[in-house]
Amino acid sequence: MKLVGYARVSTVEQNLDLQISALRAAGCSAIFADQGVSGADFHRPGLRKALRQLSDGDMLAVWRLDRLGRSLVDLIQTVNGLSKRGCEFRSLTEKIDTSSSGGRLLFHVMGAMAEFERSIISERTKAGMEAAKARGARIGRRPSMTSEQTEMARRAVDIDLVSVPEVAASYGVHPKTLARLLRGGIC
Structure with a gap:
């Protein structure tokens, strides 16, 4: 079994060192990375390269779940795609390992919790904007011209x-x- 690592940071100013060190310590034979790429972005060349390295029986490892994708749908699609190819998934921080039934269950529960948290934040933001509008505040960019x-x-x-x-x-x-x-x- 080959353990392949994937690391990602959203901005060029952020540093990959922590993730790469953790992936090396976990025993990854190869580590691929995307720097300055959002998790919501479909164009992640580092992830594509990592996925191409995997074959039947191999495992993809990430430092944390949100490094692989921003939405539950994206995470599940990626992990299901791995499963169809006979590959497994490991998240080091959440200690999720899909090579066991408990790890698969935990993956789905953690993914659902992360999605729930993002939706609550979104709802609070929308509620705050509505309250500001009700108070007469202007929301959005200032007009370009009067x-x-x-x-x-x-x-x-x-x-x-x-x-x-x-x-x-x-x-x-x-x-x-x-x-x-x-x-x-x-x-």
């Missing part, structure tokens, strides 16, 4: 026949932003 500026830009394009890129440059906005505002978008 309604007066948009109207002046509209006149410049419609009446003075100035091109949208020229008018956009004069207001310091992207031509697509100006075009959206002129179509009646929020300003």
Whole structure:
């Protein structure tokens, strides 16, 4: 059995050393990594390379569950894909090892708990935004242009026949932003 490690950090400023040290200590013969890649990102070249190294009877190891994926669906799909290939999965921090029935059960329970925690955080964020809106706070980015500026830009394009890129440059906005505002978008 070959133990292959995978490590990931979301930003380039973060360091992989802790994960790589733990994976080496666990006995990984090869370790692949993605740096500056979100767990939600489908394009993870390091993970793809790690998965290609695995064959029947091998095991993929990660330092923590969330290093493999951000959602329960993603985690389960990846681990089920490993299982179909005759491979197992190990998470060092949560001490999950799918080579045993207890490890498979624990994997599903931990994944569900992580998904539950993320959904609670999301619900709290949405509730906070709704409360702020009810108090009259403006949510989101500030408008690129005031309604007066948009109207002046509209006149410049419609009446003075100035091109949208020229008018956009004069207001310091992207031509697509100006075009959206002129179509009646929020300003």
